Amino acid sequence: MRTMKLTNYSLSESGYDGLTEILKGYKYDSVVLVGGKRALNAVSSKIRKELENSDININGEFIYGKECTDENIEKLMEKDEIKNADVIFAIGGGKSIDTCKALAKFLNKPCISFPTICSNCSSSTSVAVVYNEDGSLKRYETVEAPVHNFIEIETIVNAPYEYFWAGIGDGLSKQSEVLFSSRGEDLDYIAKMGISIAKSCDYPFFEYGEKALEDFKNNKITRAVTEIVIDICINTGYTSNLTDQEDYYYNSSLAHAFYNASTSVKREGTYLHGQVVSFGTLVLKAYDEDSKGLEKFAKFNKKLSLPVTLSDIGLKIEDLDIMMPKVVATQEWQVSKDKLSEDKFIEAVKKADEFGKTLK
Numbered sequence: 001m002r003t004m005k006l007t008n009y010s011l012s013e014s015g016y017d018g019l020t021e022i023l024k025g026y027k028y029d030s031v032v033l034v035g036g037k038r039a040l041n042a043v044s045s046k047i048r049k050e051l052e053n054s055d056i057n058i059n060g061e062f063i064y065g066k067e068c069t070d071e072n073i074e075k076l077m078e079k080d081e082i083k084n085a086d087v088i089f090a091i092g093g094g095k096s097i098d099t100c101k102a103l104a105k106f107l108n109k110p111c112i113s114f115p116t117i118c119s120n121c122s123s124s125t126s127v128a129v130v131y132n133e134d135g136s137l138k139r140y141e142t143v144e145a146p147v148h149n150f151i152e153i154e155t156i157v158n159a160p161y162e163y164f165w166a167g168i169g170d171g172l173s174k175q176s177e178v179l180f181s182s183r184g185e186d187l188d189y190i191a192k193m194g195i196s197i198a199k200s201c202d203y204p205f206f207e208y209g210e211k212a213l214e215d216f217k218n219n220k221i222t223r224a225v226t227e228i229v230i231d232i233c234i235n236t237g238y239t240s241n242l243t244d245q246e247d248y249y250y251n252s253s254l255a256h257a258f259y260n261a262s263t264s265v266k267r268e269g270t271y272l273h274g275q276v277v278s279f280g281t282l283v284l285k286a287y288d289e290d291s292k293g294l295e296k297f298a299k300f301n302k303k304l305s306l307p308v309t310l311s312d313i314g315l316k317i318e319d320l321d322i323m324m325p326k327v328v329a330t331q332e333w334q335v336s337k338d339k340l341s342e343d344k345f346i347e348a349v350k351k352a353d354e355f356g357k358t359l360k
Contacts, residue, residue, distance in 0.1 A: 005145060006124075006145065007113070007123075007124040007145045007149045009149040009234055011230070012152050013152075013154060013221050015049075015050065015152065015154075016047060020056065023056055023087075026110070028086040030087075031058055031087050032061075034064050034091065034103070035090065035091030035100075035114075036064065036092040037063050039093070039114075039117075040092075042158070043152070047114070066095075068094075068096075068099040070130060071133065076099070082103070083107060085109070086110075087147075088103060088112070090104075091113075092115070093116065093117040093119050095129075097115065098127075099128070100113075101145075102128040102141050104143070110144070110147045112147060113148070114150050116159055117159040118156050118159075118228070119163040119166050119170065119232075120171075121233060121236040121240055124238065127141065127143065128140070135263060136263045140331055153225065154221065162272060163272070166275045166278075167228075168205055168209050168274070169301075170232070170273060170277045171236050172281055172297065173256065173278070174240075175200075176255070176281055176297075178239060178243055181252070181253040181336065181337075191242065191250060194241070194250070197239045198243070200235060201235050206300065208223075210303060239251070249332075249335045253336070254287055254332065254340075254348075255284045256277060258280035258327065260332070261330065262276050262323060264322060275306065279306075279308070281297055282298050282356065284348075286347075287345060294352065299359065302359045308356030308360075310349070312356070317353070320346055324342055
């Protein structure tokens with residue numbers, strides 16, 4: 001029998017009203033909070049306030065580390081407070097939530113996500129991205145999606161601007177990658193549902209993205225901000241789960257292959273996941289010989305100060321010598337039903353970079 005699970009979600013402007021009732025509905029009597037230090041500081045008191053008059057026990061709070069690594073997951077697995085909890089509260093951004101999802105898998109527990117930044121769709125997805133200690137990609141770990149996602153806009157709009165900005169960059173890849181990787185395939189009903197949702201992902205970014213960034217800078221909770229948050233946390237997350245199945249993988253493609261390979265290049269500066277992926281989307285458009293799409297996305301990137309050239313993400317053409325073996329080793333490259341060309345990919349990177357330079 002085939003079972004498809006999607007994360008339930010709650011949306012609020014401020015606080016976690018209804019958390020107690022929802023936990024009782026799941027029959028959870030004890031919880032443990034795991035997340036980044038800043039994330040726990042942002043929402044721990046709000047969670048505790050909602051649960052203070054309930055009979056639900058909070059076993060403790062733990063900082064996950066700074067990367068989603070096997071080493072950090074294993075350290076957390078040793079904590080009795082975590083082992084004895086009915087559910088793990090995954091609090092923070094993508095790396096924190098991915099750590100908790102993998103932790104929940106290995107301890108055979110459910111988790112509930114509390115995104116405190118909006119940098120990617122991890123809070124709703126059934127995959128955890130695991131890194132090596134040096135920050136390079138190690139693997140994708142298939143996990144259970146969080147059973148529930150508590151999205152609170154107040155905390156998100158008071159988080160650092162760059163995460164929200166990079167979240168738009170990451171989200172912009174979803175529709176393009178899914179449609180590219182699934183093109184011409186004989187799709188089953190689950191994939192068709194995922195692709196239908198994927199086709200709704202671009203519109204909110206182009207319609208509300210610029211206004212949302214302006215509002216975010218002023219810590220305003222507006223429709224534009226909320227539309228972007230839902231698009232990133234729910235729409236792209238549901239698309240991911242529906243297009244990543246045992247017998248097919250349409251969830252990501254060349255934009256993420258570019259990002260994953262880029263983690264192997266040592267360079268000065270810090271470049272966020274979505275920041276690099278947004279340039280990878282330009283590479284995908286160039287590879288697909290979609291000149292109109294390349295122009296549209298590159299100009300939009302430029303408008304939002306997202307990368308349009310390799311230099312914007314600290315890379316050079318020469319770095320492709322290091323990256324290409326990593327590109328072809330990515331899951332995105334390996335599972336592609338179409339035979340992908342290394343030479344064409346290199347030319348696509350160059351074309352995207354050259355077009356971006358015309359916008360400078």
